[in-house]
Amino acid sequence: MEKITSTEIDHLAELSNFLLTEEEKASLHGDLDSIIGYISQLNELDTEGIEPTYQTFEMENIWRDDEIKAQEANREALLNLAPEAQENQIKVPKVL
Amino acid sequence: MQVANKQNTAEKMVKDAIEKAKCCEKYNIFTSLNEENALKRAREIDEKIAKGEEVGPLAGVPYALKDNFLSYDGATTASSKILEPLKAPITATTVQKLEAAGAIMIGRTNMDSFAHGSSTENSYFGPTKNAYDETRVAGGSSGGSAVAVAKGIVQFATGTDTGGSIRQPASFNGVYGFKPTYGTISRYGVVAMASSTDCIGFFANSASDIDLLMQVCSGQDPNDMTTLPDYYGKQTNAASGDLRDRRGARIGSVPVTTGDATGAPEVALSACPEKIGIIKDFDLTKIDPAIKNAFDAKLAELKDQGHEIVELTMPALKYALAVYYIVVPAEIASNLSRYDGIRYGYRHEDAKSLDNVFSMSRNAGFMPENKRRIMIGNFVLSSGFYDAYYLKAQKARTLIIKEYEKAFEKCDYIITPVSPSPAFKLGEKTNDPVSMYLEDVMSVPLNLAGVPGLAIPAGRTAPTDTAPEGLPVGLQIVGPRRSDKNLLEFATKITKKEES
Numbered sequence: 001m002e003k004i005t006s007t008e009i010d011h012l013a014e015l016s017n018f019l020l021t022e023e024e025k026a027s028l029h030g031d032l033d034s035i036i037g038y039i040s041q042l043n044e045l046d047t048e049g050i051e052p053t054y055q056t057f058e059m060e061n062i063w064r065d066d067e068i069k070a071q072e073a074n075r076e077a078l079l080n081l082a083p084e085a086q087e088n089q090i091k092v093p094k095v096l
Numbered sequence: 097m098q099v100a101n102k103q104n105t106a107e108k109m110v111k112d113a114i115e116k117a118k119c120c121e122k123y124n125i126f127t128s129l130n131e132e133n134a135l136k137r138a139r140e141i142d143e144k145i146a147k148g149e150e151v152g153p154l155a156g157v158p159y160a161l162k163d164n165f166l167s168y169d170g171a172t173t174a175s176s177k178i179l180e181p182l183k184a185p186i187t188a189t190t191v192q193k194l195e196a197a198g199a200i201m202i203g204r205t206n207m208d209s210f211a212h213g214s215s216t217e218n219s220y221f222g223p224t225k226n227a228y229d230e231t232r233v234a235g236g237s238s239g240g241s242a243v244a245v246a247k248g249i250v251q252f253a254t255g256t257d258t259g260g261s262i263r264q265p266a267s268f269n270g271v272y273g274f275k276p277t278y279g280t281i282s283r284y285g286v287v288a289m290a291s292s293t294d295c296i297g298f299f300a301n302s303a304s305d306i307d308l309l310m311q312v313c314s315g316q317d318p319n320d321m322t323t324l325p326d327y328y329g330k331q332t333n334a335a336s337g338d339l340r341d342r343r344g345a346r347i348g349s350v351p352v353t354t355g356d357a358t359g360a361p362e363v364a365l366s367a368c369p370e371k372i373g374i375i376k377d378f379d380l381t382k383i384d385p386a387i388k389n390a391f392d393a394k395l396a397e398l399k400d401q402g403h404e405i406v407e408l409t410m411p412a413l414k415y416a417l418a419v420y421y422i423v424v425p426a427e428i429a430s431n432l433s434r435y436d437g438i439r440y441g442y443r444h445e446d447a448k449s450l451d452n453v454f455s456m457s458r459n460a461g462f463m464p465e466n467k468r469r470i471m472i473g474n475f476v477l478s479s480g481f482y483d484a485y486y487l488k489a490q491k492a493r494t495l496i497i498k499e500y501e502k503a504f505e506k507c508d509y510i511i512t513p514v515s516p517s518p519a520f521k522l523g524e525k526t527n528d529p530v531s532m533y534l535e536d537v538m539s540v541p542l543n544l545a546g547v548p549g550l551a552i553p554a555g556r557t558a559p560t561d562t563a564p565e566g567l568p569v570g571l572q573i574v575g576p577r578r579s580d581k582n583l584l585e586f587a588t589k590i591t592k593k594e595e596s
Contacts, residue, residue: 004475015474016429017436018467019455031468031529036475038530039418039485045492052490053497055292056546056577057279057322064318073185081185081440092438095450 003033097251097305099198100156102145106138106200113158113202116249123225123247125240126203127163128181130170134158134202141198153308155198160244160253163204164211164287167191174287175219176209178435178461180442188285189317190254190296197312205240205253209463210432211261211289213237214535217526218465225522227269228556229563232519235265238299242269245299246568252300252309258289259420260514260539262297263551267514267570270553273299274306274584277577278546279324281310282317290427291322293420293543303550303587310580324578369402370586373507376407377414378538384517387569390554391513394571398511398590406507412495416541419496421533422476422489423544428466429473435461468529493544500545504576509586511573512538514551518567542574549574550587 009029013020020028075088084091100106114131141156161167164174165188171181191201208218216239217223224234227246234243238255242265245253255262257275266273274297281296288294298309316325374395380388395405437443437457444456462470476485503510515535525532542549550573556566575583 008475009471012471012474012478015478016467016470017433017454017458018462018470019452019459020467024459024464024467027464028467028471032471032475034528034530035421035468035472035533038533039421039472039476039489042415042418042422042485042488042492045412045415045488045495047488047491047495050491050494052487053493054490055322056497056544057324058577059279059322059324062321072187077185078439081182083437083441083443090438092453093448093450 004029004036097154097157097308099154100138100141100145100151106141106145106156107135109156110134110138110158110200110202113249116247117203117244120243120247120249122230123227123234123243124206124222125224125243125247125249126160127173127175127206127221127240128170129203130201133169134200137195137200141200152197152199153312154194157199157252158202158250159194159199160203160205160241160250161191161201162207162238162241162254162256164207164256165191165204165254166285166287167201169201170204172204172287173220174210175207175221176461176463176466177220178442178457179287179440180461182440184285186285189282189319190313191285193313194254194309202250203244205238205244207240208237208261208465210287210428210466211237211256211258212428212463212465212469214260214264214532215520215522215525216240216265217522218463220463223522226519226567228565228567229519229560231521231562232567233268233522233524235268235515235519237261237265238273239265241299242266242271242273245269245271245301252298252305255297255299256286256289257295257297257543258293259424259543260536262295262299263514263539263549263570263572264535266299266551267553267572268519268568270556270568270570271299271301272303272306272553272587273297273551274303274310275542275549276310276314276580277324277548278543279322280314280548280578280580282315282320282323284317284319288431290424291431292427293424293546295543303552303584303591306550307581307584307588310584314580369404370509371404371406371507372398373406373408373503373510375410375413375503375510375512377410378512380513382516383513384557384569386518386555386557386567387513387516390569391511391571394511394554401590408503408506408510410499410503412492412499413541415492416496416544417533417537419489419492419544420536420540421472422485423493425469425473426477426486427473428469429471429477432462432466432470437461465529496541497545500541500547500576509573509575509579509583511571514539514570514572518557518569539572545577547574547577548580548583550583552587552591
């Protein structure tokens with residue numbers, strides 16, 4: 001297994017939306033190298049022609065009636081959770 | 097389960113539990129106590145009992161709630177900073193059912209942040225200490241719940257198990273811990289970790305107590321489309337038949353008596369004696385001698401009771417941990433992308449741009465292990481690596497599921513240790529994530545296959561200076577999908593001697 005590069009660490013931090021410090025990057029780099037080294041042992045296993053599994057509950061297509069039902073959480077309760085809200089809207093820093 | 101009555105009131109039970117919780121402060125079991133509301137509910141239940149009104153099967157029973165369940169009672173932290181205790185606008189189905197049955201939540205328990213870990217050291221609120229040795233870990237991620245039961249604060253506690261997070265801390269603290277078949281209990285209102293393996297389960301002092309909790313909490317939930325119908329109506333060893341045709345219990349419908357809750361005919365236990373499988377592919381020489389001895393002793397005991405031991409070959413199982421640390425981080429990276437500092441939870445004080453609201457809040461709000469897993473998840477899902485890691489792992493997962501299916505053609509239950517060693521020292525593995533992950537080598541295969549497993553106490557190690565009673569060791573009984581009730585009844589039978 002090739003080691004991952006610091007460019008890849010930067011890319012993963014971006015995908016993960018983390019503003020990492022240099023110290024954190026270095027420590028995560030070492031950790032990720034050893035974790036990826038461990039999971040790479042899967043290469044030994046022959047999975048030719050095997051279907052992937054995505055769930056184990058053996059059910060599919062459970063339909064519900066297309067009805068609007070009252071939700072447990074209302075608008076006010078949800079807005080109250082936002083770190084900043086104003087006039088019934090969630091407030092964020094300027095986008096443009 | 098000791099329920100409230102006129103002599104032993106709910107108020108007294110709750111007061112006792114809270115008092116014990118306060119005495120155990122040094123173990124760091126709870127993230128918050130629910131004293132006021134719990135006492136209020138206890139008085140309500142006592143009033144009902146006094147009037148002779150019907151109370152549920154868990155009337156007045158104090159319990160501890162793992163702090164990744166949402167509830168109207170208090171606020172949820174998932175032992176993280178980023179939820180900045182969340183006053184949840186919804187209540188988890190499990191909490192609704194427990195409360196409808198009369199149980200009373202007395203506190204929320206510490207855990208590895210977002211259930212990422214095997215020691216409860218990854219908590220924003222510091223580690224929980226082992227019930228038998230304050231220098232050792234509680235196990236994790238549901239460490240607080242396990243210690244709350246082990247210290248006798250509560251008779252039961254909720255947990256979540258994505259790769260061993262109930263069974264391993266149960267075994268580290270000498271209590272019973274059950275991970276049901278995937279989909280048996282609704283995940284609605286529980287902070288998601290890895291949706292294809294997350295299971296809700298319980299810690300208690302016996303398999304029969306867990307059986308009662310399963311009756312109360314299992315069943316189909318319109319708010320969780322992965323829930324299976326009719327836990328107690330359908331108890332065959334093979335999940336066959338069209339499950340879509342069956343109607344499950346609704347939220348709030350709670351059985352008042354133990355036994356068959358749905359009125360459906362009971363399916364007889366598979367004929368005794370049972371065939372007990374042991375997995376030849378697990379290298380037991382690398383296992384702590386105390387656990388190996390407990391395992392051998394249990395096998396000898398089972399043989400004495402007339403059960404037959406069957407050797408199983410499951411060669412793909414040794415890849416289960418690698419599969420797990422691909423599939424689960426991938427789901428974590430997706431599930432935890434919702435914590436963005438916008439709609440709820442923590443927003444970084446210094447974030448001046450929208451991008452920084454995301455990246456600064458997430459960076460300050462997550463623990464290092466959360467970040468490792470999110471980044472690994474994004475790695476295995478990113479273009480160029482998806483086929484080699486994620487897709488490959490999902491194919492390997494199919495092989496693991498097939499090995500379980502084949503194994504259960506040859507035996508009724510499989511018995512294995514829960515973890516390779518008893519509770520380790522605080523700090524021993526925190527700097528080496530892979531050695532921490534190896535803790536779960538025998539517990540994760542069940543989650544990948546969706547099969548149920550019960551951790552049972554199986555003795556102690558020799559006493560040490562810091563653990564005068566020795567450290568608990570545990571074994572796990574594994575059953576086929578949907579064998580939950582049979583498994584718990586079997587466990588009750590084979591552990592009776594220790595309880596009496």
